[in-house]
Amino acid sequence: MTLWRLSNLLELDLSSNFLRGSVPLDVGNLKVLISMDLSNNRNLPSTINGDLNSLIYLSFAENSLQGQIPDSFGHLTSLEFLDLSRNRLSGVIPKSMEALSHLKYLNFSFNRLECEIPTEGPFQNLSAESFGSNEALCGSPRLQVTPCKAGSDHRLNRAWVLMLKCILPAIISAMLLVTLIIILVRYRNSKRKVPIRETSLPLATWRRISYYELRVATDGFNESCLTGTGTFGSVYKGTLSDSATVAVKVFDLRINRAFRSLDSECEVMRSVRHRNLVKVISTCSKEIFKALVLEFMPNGSLEK
Template sequence: MSQMVMVQAIDVSLNKFSTEVPASLSSCTNLQYLNLSWNSFYGPIPTSIIELKNLLDIDLSNNNLLGAIPMAFGEMKTLQHINLSSNKLTGEVLEEGVFATIDESTIMGNLGLCGTWMKLSPCSHSKHKQPLVSKKVIIPIVVGTGIFILSFLLFMFSYRWRQRKILDLKVWPLRISYSELVDATDGFSEANLIGISSFGSIYKGILKNGTDIAVKVLNLQDENALQTFNRECNVLKRVRHRNVIKIISTCSNLEFKALVLPFMSNGSLGRWLYPEGGDECKLNLADRLRIAKEIAQGMQYLHHHFFVQVIHCDLKPNNVLLGDDMTPCVADFGITKLLFGNSMNSFTSTNALNGSIGYIAPVGGMDSTKGDVYSYGVLLLELLTRRRPIDDMFVEGINLPKWVGMNFPNKITEVVDNNLLRDVNESDLSVVLSCLTQFMQVGLACTRELPQERPNMMEIAERLEKIAMTFLGTRSLQLPIDILSFLESTNGRKNTELGNDENWSTSTS
């Protein structure tokens, strides 16, 4: 470790290490991210870790660590997240420092821990006076009458029953057993197969409490499957955004690895754009604009507001899932890359080229957030034109962005999806075309050839929010919105708020 002074991230999770946590970690003075989870590390947590003054995130979960949690963890000013769950730790946990901001799932599975918060058992030697009555649970300290005891037992029974019905990351168990998944998916039957991804199969399941789930089973014959599992676990377990898919649980052993995700009843955005059997696309203008705006907000979160910078690397309609209320969620993080400062961590795929044909940036590839911006721009243009980027019409160096650019803005009616214009009156056409032009302009800016000329996702999300509010008003947050009511509310409105920002102008030469 003494030779790793400049290292910023160490991730050896999901291995078979069986040793004490090396005290020499303290020599990695620039370390920001430490993940030793899902191993067999034993012994106490070395107090020398507190010497890592730049540490932001530490994950020691699912090991065999013993002893007390070093009190100094609560005094580390830089530490933002800590996960000590599923170990054999004992002693008091004080609500100080990082422990004041984490949820109870990060210390679950340590039966010897005690304290005055997170439903922990009270410590007999606690410095804090234990209240006689808790806000959530009445703790009997004096044997009372039979009526009092019976009331308490009934209360506890009903409380635990309600808790089992709640699907919440803060109280959901860290693992669901293999047998539970077998029961939920009817033995991973073909009838429950709902999709096949790059690294595995996805099944619909129903847990015993009635919760619908999607189970992504990794194909362990693929040499990259373990890395894929590791990547998705590390990204999704900390997600807190309505437009990014969340992880419910994992199931992992030597022969089986699966992610348990919420079931998205409306399937993928790709399925809605291109229905089976040649049916018409049922997404109206308001639907498509809202979906585009919320995808941008999810990507903004991953690029600018997550604990590390996440590069999705494969953003496309089939990797955007729609929930019961048509809320879009960015999904499938199998080839994701994580950035710590300016350094790419070990999750980087060994493949020379990542992503899907048609969505990969021609310059800059997918190694930076600007690669995701390009993919998003293609997705946005695809939403407006309903043309796949691999359509047979794109030949001899012409692709979707170039085709739209050649017709923008004077021939926009020749590229936009006819379904969006079919029932529009001639008197209302200019309003609709103005709206489409503004969104199409964003898509073209995102697909500029040089990465440095593309906007970032924060700028894109802000721009789309402004456009949506201008044309749809506050009703843009509701689905579905009939195109005629949209026209009634915006008929005659001039686009005076947006102007022609030079940063968003598009050359069509």
């Protein structure tokens, strides 16, 4: 690029241009460059050529930079102004920057930097504004950051944090997987235990009768309508809304065999035709209520 061949260029301002990509190594050709402003762009990397020994002003502010501040910044020995604010920089501030003896303005605010702020060189004269909104930084109380703990404790805490970052997601994933397996197993077992059949007879031969209609027909399953009891439940006489008189056989669901009895009777009634068999009019099968609705036979028994 022709721009990087301008060896006598003193100032370079490419701010607010939505630039992307990396700063070419050819920037090192600008030997006398004293000011470079690349702020307000997009994703420009924070790496800078250490040959820019004349550089006094450098701004990478508001560039969505990620990663750590490179040690090469410590080689810009003429630097007086450095702005890396409002990025996503993480990690520690390089100790090499203590060599920037001419540095008068430094802005690392609104990043994700951590650990101890260097204490030598220009850092002795910097204020709290240089490091604001970096919650994990520690250092001198005058910088309004958390005081640093003893070196061993600090390293131990960092080790715990790193371990939690690695292990905690794996533990959570394993727990979610186990929970999902338990739910699937319980669901499959529940389907095996209580097979809910809404129809054991062909729909074409079946009249739809609701639980509410059966309750009305038997006056709330009143004892006055009770005609008999058997091994698996009770039989009530009822009158449907069309004035048809029926026998309602209500199964006792506390008896496990009652489920099989309902299925068995439906299978038999569906496959067998005989003039002495009671005609099945309908079934009502819910999770908490199961009944057969049959043709009423005066003086007969549904248990025979």
